Amino acid sequence: MPVCEICGMEAVEVFTCSKCEAKFCKECGDVKNTLCYDCQGWESEELGEDLEEDWDRSWEGTEPH
Ligand SMILES: [Zn+2]
Ligand SMILES: [Zn+2]
Numbered sequence: 001m002p003v004c005e006i007c008g009m010e011a012v013e014v015f016t017c018s019k020c021e022a023k024f025c026k027e028c029g030d031v032k033n034t035l036c037y038d039c040q041g042w043e044s045e046e047l048g049e050d051l052e053e054d055w056d057r058s059w060e061g062t063e064p065h
Contacts, residue, residue: 004028006037 001010004025011025017036029036 001012002014002023003009004011004014004027005022006024006028009025011027014023014025015029015031015034016023017029017039018034019039020036022036022038024036030040033040
């Protein structure tokens, strides 16, 4: 079985990162964009901020007080 370079575990299937060419399993990166966990980090950081803002607002809306 191939070994994931990110988590070091054997995986049924590994994918090659399009940026750093690391082999990663489906748990350790974005399979659709073939980006390993390390390379997709900076992208999801921006998304995370957006999500947090949205989450705050929707939480306020659902508060009954
Ligand atoms: Zn992995
Ligand atoms: Zn990578």
